[in-house]
Every structure is written in C-alpha cells, then in structure tokens.
Amino acid sequence: MDFYPTLANQLSPKEVFESYRRFKKGDEPLALLGVGGRTAAYYAGGQPMLFSDPQSTYAWLLGAPAGQRRFVSVRSDQLARLNQLYRTARRTNLPVLDGRSSQIVLVASDLLPDEKSENPLDRILLSAPPKPQRPLDVNLEDKLQILGIDIADERGRLVDAIGPGRKYHMKTYFKVLAPLTVEWEGFIHIDGYRRRHNGDHKLAEGKYPLSMWNKDDFIVDDHEFTLEPNFTQGTYTIYFGLYSGETRLKVKTGPHDGENRVVVGTLNVQ
Numbered sequence: 001m002d003f004y005p006t007l008a009n010q011l012s013p014k015e016v017f018e019s020y021r022r023f024k025k026g027d028e029p030l031a032l033l034g035v036g037g038r039t040a041a042y043y044a045g046g047q048p049m050l051f052s053d054p055q056s057t058y059a060w061l062l063g064a065p066a067g068q069r070r071f072v073s074v075r076s077d078q079l080a081r082l083n084q085l086y087r088t089a090r091r092t093n094l095p096v097l098d099g100r101s102s103q104i105v106l107v108a109s110d111l112l113p114d115e116k117s118e119n120p121l122d123r124i125l126l127s128a129p130p131k132p133q134r135p136l137d138v139n140l141e142d143k144l145q146i147l148g149i150d151i152a153d154e155r156g157r158l159v160d161a162i163g164p165g166r167k168y169h170m171k172t173y174f175k176v177l178a179p180l181t182v183e184w185e186g187f188i189h190i191d192g193y194r195r196r197h198n199g200d201h202k203l204a205e206g207k208y209p210l211s212m213w214n215k216d217d218f219i220v221d222d223h224e225f226t227l228e229p230n231f232t233q234g235t236y237t238i239y240f241g242l243y244s245g246e247t248r249l250k251v252k253t254g255p256h257d258g259e260n261r262v263v264v265g266t267l268n269v270q
Contacts, residue, residue, distance in 0.1 A: 015098065015100060015101065016073050016098050016101060016104050016105065016106045017030075017073065019097060019098035019106050020071050020073070020106055023071070023097050023106075023108065024069070024071060025068075025069075026068075028064075028068055028069050028070065028071065029048070029049065029070055029071070030048040030049075030070075030071045030072070030073065031048055031049040031050070031051055031057065031060060031061070031070065031071070031072045031073075032048050032049070032050050032051065032072065032073050033051045033052075033053075033054065033057045033072055033073070033074045033075060033078050033082065034074065034075030034077070034078045035073045035074070035075055035104055048073070051072075054078055054081040054082040054085060055085065057072055057074075057078075057082060058082055058085040058086065060072075061082075061086075061107070061109050062086075062089065062109060064109045064110075069108050069109050069110055070108070070109045071097075071106060071107065071108050071109075072106075072107050072108075073104055073105075073106055074104065074105050074106075074107055075103065075104055076101075076102060076103055076104065076105060079094070079096075079105060079107075079119075079120075079121065080121065080207065080208050080209065080212055081212065082094060082107070083119070083121050083125075083208075083212075084208075084212040084214065087125070087214055087217070088214060092127065093117065093119045093121055093122055093125055093127070094107050094117075094119055094121075095107060095108045095109075095110060095111040095115070095117045095119070096117050096118045096119040096120075097115065097117070097118065098118065099118030099119060099120055100118070105118075105119075105120075120207075121207070121208060123220070123222070124204045124205075124207060124208050124219060124220060124222075125208065125217055125218070125219060126173075126218040126219070126220060128218070129147070129175075129218055130147060130148070130173040130218060130220065132147055132148025132149055132150055132171075132173050133148070133149065133150045133151065133158050134148050134149050134150070134151075134264065134265055135147065135148040136148045136149070136254060136255070136262070136264065137253075137254055138251060138253065138254030138255070138256070138262050139177075139251070139252040139253040139254060140242065140249045140250065140251060140252065141249055141250050141252055142177055142178060142252060143176075143177055143178050143180055143249065144174050144175070144176060144177060144180075144242075144249070145174065145175040145177055146172060146173070146174060146240070146254070146262060147173040147174065147175055147218075148172075148173055149170055149171060149172050149173065149238075149240070149264055150169070150170070150171040150173075151168060151169070151170055151171075151267070152168065152169045152171065153166075153167075153168055153169075154166075154167050154168070154169075156169075160268060161267075161268035161269065161270045162227065162267065162268070162269060162270070163227075163269065163270050164226075164227040164228060164229050164230075164231040164269065165226065165227070165228075165229050166226060166227075167224055167225075167226050168224070168225055168226070169222055169223065169224050169225075170188060170199075170222075170223050170225060170238075170240075171220050171221065171222050171223075172186070172220070172221045172223070172240060173218065173219070173220050173221075174218070174219040174220075174221070175216070175217070175218055175219075176213045176214060176215055176216060176217040176218075176219065177215065178215060179211075179213075179214075179215065180210040180211060180213055181211065182210070182244050183209060183210050183211065183244065184203065184210060184242035184243065184244050184249055185200060185201065185202055185203065185242065185243055185244065186199075186200070186201050186202075186203050186221055186223065186240070186241070186242055186243075187199065187200045187201075187240070187241055187242075187243055188200075188201075188223065188225065188238065188239070188240055189238070189239040189240075189261065190227065190231075190236050190237070190238055190239075190267060191236060191237050191239065192234060192235065192236035192237060193232060193234055193236075195228075195230060195231055195236075197225065197227050197228060197231070199223055199225045200243075201223050203219075203221045203242075204219060204220075204221055204222075205222065227269065231269050232269070233269055233270055234268075234269055235266050235267070235268055235269075236266065236267045236268075236269060237263065237264075237265075237266055237267070238263075238264035238265055238266070238267050239257065239261035239262060239263060239264065240261070240262045240264050241260055241261045241262055248260035248261075
C-alpha cells in the first residue's frame with residue numbers, strides 16, 4: 001500500500017530541495033537545470049538561477065568562489081551530459097548529494113570529506129581499473145579495449161556455471177582509447193549444440209551514450225540475460241561484439257572468430 005507515497009517521492013522535488021537546505025552553508029546558491037522554477041522557489045525558500053543547457057550549468061557550477069560550493073537541481077535526463085563535462089575537467093563523476101529520485105537529483109560542485117556521492121552513473125563509469133572475473137585484452141579499431149567480463153547471478157555473485165530460465169548478468173568492461181562518433185550497440189551470442197542465445201542491447205543500459213565516453217574512461221556494460229529453456233547441459237561459447245546496422249566494429253587484436261566477434265570464452269550450462 002506504500003506504492004503511491006513512493007511514486008510521489010519520485011516525481012516531487014520536495015526532498016531534493018530539503019536536502020539542499022541541509023547541505024548548504026550560509027548563502028551558497030542553488031541553480032536549476034530542467035526543473036520548474038516556481039516549484040523550486042516554493043520549496044527552496046528563494047529564487048534559484050535557471051539554466052536551459054548543461055554547458056552553461058557546468059560553467060556556473062565550477063565557478064564557485066574558493067571555500068564555497070554551488071548546487072544544482074538536475075532533471076535526470078540532463079545528468080549524463082553534465083556528468084561528462086565534469087569528468088572532462090575533474091576525471092571523476094559529478095558529486096550527487098541526493099539521488100533518491102529517478103526524476104530529479106541534487107548535485108554539488110565538490111564533495112566534502114564526510115560525504116558520499118549517490119550518482120547513479122557510478123555503476124557505469126568506474127573510478128578505478130576493474131579486475132574482471134575473466135580477463136581479456138581486445139582492441140576494437142583503436143577505439144575501445146575490452147578488459148574482460150563477469151558473469152553474475154541476480155544477487156551479484158560471480159558464477160562459473162548457469163542454468164536456463166534464470167536471470168544472470170554479463171558485465172563487459174571497457175577502456176576508452178579514443179572518442180566514439182557512432183552509437184554502437186552490443187551483441188552477445190551464446191552458441192552451442194545448434195542453439196544460440198542472442199542478446200542485442202544498448203550499451204550502458206542506454207543511460208550514457210557512447211558520444212559521451214571520454215578517452216581513458218573505464219566503462220561497464222551490465223546486460224541482463226536469461227537462457228531459453230531448450231538450452232541443455234553442456235559447454236557453450238560466448239561471443240561478444242559491437243554493431244551498427246549491418247556493420248560490426250572490427251576486432252584489431254585479441255581472440256576473435258574472423259567475423260568481428262570477440263571469443264569471450266566458454267560457459268557451462270547445468
């Protein structure tokens with residue numbers, strides 16, 4: 001019965017502005033990106049600055065005087081671009097002080113030592129090189145390096161074998177070698193015994209376009225999959241690659257099958 005209050009919290013900016021009042025010191029200012037000004041003025045107790053684009057918002061956010069912070073209430077569909085601009089300058093993700101809502105988040109120009117960011121993009125853009133369960137070293141056209149994959153169950157536990165009809169995650173780890181101008185999509189083929197599981201999907205759940213991937217970023221693509229019931233016990237081969245239309249991103253070095261499919265390794269089905 002608590003569905004409706006939860007939904008209201010997702011859609012209402014009230015909690016975000018309450019968080020702003022809690023985090024700010026003195027007259028540290030608030031701005032808005034994609035959020036209604038009238039509602040903000042009511043909740044925040046003043047008239048915040050209004051911005052219509054991430055570029056000008058970013059310039060204002062990082063223009064805070066020494067010893068002070070600036071805050072922005074950001075509509076979630078603007079967060080990725082603002083985050084990419086912040087990463088370009090700081091090599092880290094944008095600090096999000098309140099990420100409870102799926103609609104509006106509160107960001108700050110800096111994190112204080114006792115604060116922890118709630119940026120939902122932290123699950124996609126990693127702060128350090130990953131250590132995958134199955135390491136790889138694959139070069140895709142000098143654009144991306146595939147560092148390896150994890151196979152995990154619904155609880156996030158790494159597994160060596162899977163069963164049909166249950167949900168699993170294949171996490172593919174990338175290092176960005178150069179800017180990307182094509183919005184490639186990912187495919188997973190699990191082949192064997194005249195069967196194939198086909199897992200075409202948007203990379204990074206479609207939440208962080210490839211055009212925003214900066215050089216030297218570490219990215220994880222988390223794709224949920226379920227093998228069909230007709231997959232019998234045995235050892236299958238996992239292939240992975242990127243495609244756009246009828247074109248696949250070419251495998252320059254690393255294990256592949258000659259058709260620009262990365263040979264990830266084998267998968268035991270029980």
